[in-house]
Every structure is written in structure tokens, then in C-alpha cells.
Amino acid sequence: MIIVFLSSCVTQRQVKYLQRKQKEDTTHSYQNHRTSDYKIQPHDNLYIRIFGLDEKSNLLFNKQTSISSITGAEYSDIGLYLDSYMVNDSGYIDFPLIGKVFVKDLKVDQAKNMMQSLVNEYLKNVTVTLKMVNFNITVLGEVRKPGNYKVYQDKINVFEVVSLAGDLTEFANRQKVALIRQTKEGSRVIYLNLNSIDILHSEYYFLEPNDILYLSPLGIKRWGEAETFPWSLVFSAISTTLLLYYYFKK
Numbered sequence: 001m002i003i004v005f006l007s008s009c010v011t012q013r014q015v016k017y018l019q020r021k022q023k024e025d026t027t028h029s030y031q032n033h034r035t036s037d038y039k040i041q042p043h044d045n046l047y048i049r050i051f052g053l054d055e056k057s058n059l060l061f062n063k064q065t066s067i068s069s070i071t072g073a074e075y076s077d078i079g080l081y082l083d084s085y086m087v088n089d090s091g092y093i094d095f096p097l098i099g100k101v102f103v104k105d106l107k108v109d110q111a112k113n114m115m116q117s118l119v120n121e122y123l124k125n126v127t128v129t130l131k132m133v134n135f136n137i138t139v140l141g142e143v144r145k146p147g148n149y150k151v152y153q154d155k156i157n158v159f160e161v162v163s164l165a166g167d168l169t170e171f172a173n174r175q176k177v178a179l180i181r182q183t184k185e186g187s188r189v190i191y192l193n194l195n196s197i198d199i200l201h202s203e204y205y206f207l208e209p210n211d212i213l214y215l216s217p218l219g220i221k222r223w224g225e226a227e228t229f230p231w232s233l234v235f236s237a238i239s240t241t242l243l244l245y246y247y248f249k250k
Contacts, residue, residue, distance in 0.1 A: 037107070037208075038107065038108070038208045038209060039104075039105045039106060039107055040087060040091075040103050040104060040105065040106050040107070040108070040111060040132075041087065041104065041105075042087050042088060042089050042090075042091060042104065043086065043087060043089075044086070044087045044132065044134055044209070045081060045084040045085065045086050045087075045132070045133035045134045046084055046085045046086075046087065046093060046103070046111070046130055046131070046132065046133065047080055047083065047084045047085075047129075047130070047131045047132075047133045048084075048085055048093075048095070048115060048128065048129070048130050049062055049128070049129045050062055050119055050123070050126055050127075050128060051126060051127045051128075051129065052123055052124075052125055052126035052127070053125060054123070057123050057126075058126075060096060060097060061095070061096050061097065061119065061123075062083075062096075063082075063083045063084075063085075063096075080133050081133060084133040087103060087104060090104075091103065091104025091105070092104075095115075095118075097122060098118050098119070098122075101114070101115070101118065108130060108131070108132060108154070111130055112128060112129075112130035115128045115130055116128040131154075132209055134209060134210070135150065135151040135152075135153075135209040136148055136149065136150055136151070136209065136210055137149050137151060137156065137161050137164075137207055137209075137210075137211055137212075137213070138210075138211070138212040138213070139161060139162075139164070139165040139212075139213045139215075140212065140213070140214045140215070141172065141213075141214045141215035141216055141217070142168055142169045142171050142172030142173070142215040142216070142217050143162070143165040143166060143167070143168055143169065143172070143215055144165065144166030144167055144168075144169060145164075145165050145166035146165060147165070149161070149164045149165070151209075155206050155207075156206065156207055157205050157206050157207065158177075158179075158192065158194070158199070158204070158205060158206075158207060158213070159194075161207060161213060162194075162213075168194075168215055169215075171217050171218050172215040172216075172217065172218070173215065173216045173217065173218050174193070174194040174195045174215075175193045175194070175195050175196075176191050176192075176193070176216060177191065177192040177193070177194055177213060177214070177215055178190075178191060178192075178212075178213070178214040178215075178216065179191070179192055179204055179207075179211060179212070179213060180211065180212035180213075180214065181208060181211050181212075182210055190204055192204060
């Protein structure tokens with residue numbers, strides 16, 4: 001019974017993040033890739049806004065949603081999408097006055113600088129803001145709040161995503177977290193070990209738009225919260241064994 005009980009428990013080593021192989025200084029630093037290498041692809045949505053002193057000129061370039069009822073939190077999702085520019089299959093966006101602009105395979109910063117140069121040919125003393133609208137991360141499996149999360153920042157790391165999903169359950173396999181990333185060749189699966197502190201200098205520490213994280217369960221979950229451990233069967237077997245033992249002993 002003791003062996004069975006212990007085998008159904010989750011140890012601290014299985015749930016503790018960022019474990020060191022050996023003792024290290026608490027001030028030790030880790031290098032990671034903070035600059036996103038993500039390049040704009042067809043069907044991405046770009047939010048582009050022109051800000052200048054002349055309001056009339058700004059209106060010529062900036063999209064205005066036709067749904068006046070969209071306000072507050074609703075605008076964050078629906079309004080931003082409607083006011084964005086979708087990259088077509090050929091890699092172009094259709095921008096007012098300027099026309100078709102090729103943005104495929106450009107990083108967000110590169111696309112922003114290019115748009116700034118193009119707008120400067122028409123207006124002076126203006127600032128261009130360009131951001132990704134469809135920066136979505138999906139988290140599935142052994143998390144407390146699985147779902148699709150919208151990211152309103154330039155980059156996000158794997159622990160920030162775990163936090164958005166309410167942290168992992170105690171039955172999540174932290175040593176083998178599947179990161180599913182879409183590439184030109186198809187879907188690629190990378191396995192991350194959140195128990196190891198080495199994740200801090202992994203090239204996959206920062207996630208990209210449309211990444212999927214899948215947290216598989218530990219094998220012991222079959223005796224955990226998901227299913228009830230068959231204690232009645234265990235006690236019945238023990239009782240029967242003891243009765244038979246005393247019977248034959250006599």
C-alpha cells in the first residue's frame with residue numbers, strides 16, 4: 001500500500017521550475033534571444049497608425065472602423081482587427097494613397113521603418129506606429145485556464161504565457177512541454193524543459209505569434225484528480241489475502 005501510495009504522489013522535483021544541476025551563485029545571469037526573428041507572413045494583420053499635427057492629413061491615411069457601437073474592451077479585439085491591414089497571399093498590404101506595399105518576410109521593426117519612409121514622402125513631422133494584431137498564443141493540456149490568448153506587446157516569454165493560463169496543474173509534465181510552431185515547411189514541434197534553468201538561454205524562451213503550447217499529463221495522473229484511485233479494490237484484496245493467510249495458517 002505504501003509503495004502504491006507513494007507512486008501516486010507528485011514530488012517537488014516534478015513541479016519545481018528552473019532547477020539547477022548544481023549550486024550556483026544567485027546572481028548568475030543567462031543569455032537569451034530578446035529580439036524576435038518573426039517575419040511577417042501572408043494573412044498576418046498589421047495595425048498601422050499615422051500621428052501628426054494635421055488631423056485632416058491623418059484621416060487620409062488612418063482607417064476608421066464603420067461600427068460605432070464598438071467601445072471599450074470590445075474594441076481591443078474587434079476594432080483592432082477591422083482597423084488593421086491584412087497581408088495578402090502575395091505579401092502586400094493596400095495602404096491609403098501609397099498603394100500596395102510589399103511587407104512579406106520583413107520583421108515588424110523593418111516594416112515600420114519602411115512605412116515611415118513612405119509616409120514621409122507625403123507628410124512632414126509624422127510618426128508611424130506599426131504592430132502585429134494577430135499575436136495569439138494557444139495553451140492546451142494541463143493548465144488551469146486553457147485557451148487562446150491575445151498578446152498586446154512585442155514579445156512574451158514562455159513563463160509569461162504559463163502565467164496567463166493560470167499556471168500549470170501539479171500533473172503537468174514540465175520536463176516535456178510541446179511547443180508547436182508553424183513554419184514555411186509545416187508544423188514543427190519543439191520540446192521544452194521548464195524544470196531546468198537552461199530554458200532561460202534557450203532560443204525558444206520567447207514565443208512567436210500563433211505558437212501553441214501543449215502540456216501533457218504525467219503518467220501518475222490516472223490515480224490523481226482525473227480519476228478516483230480504486231482504494232476499495234485495494235482494501236478488498238488486502239482483506240482477502242489476510243483471511244486466506246490466517247485460514248491456511250490454522
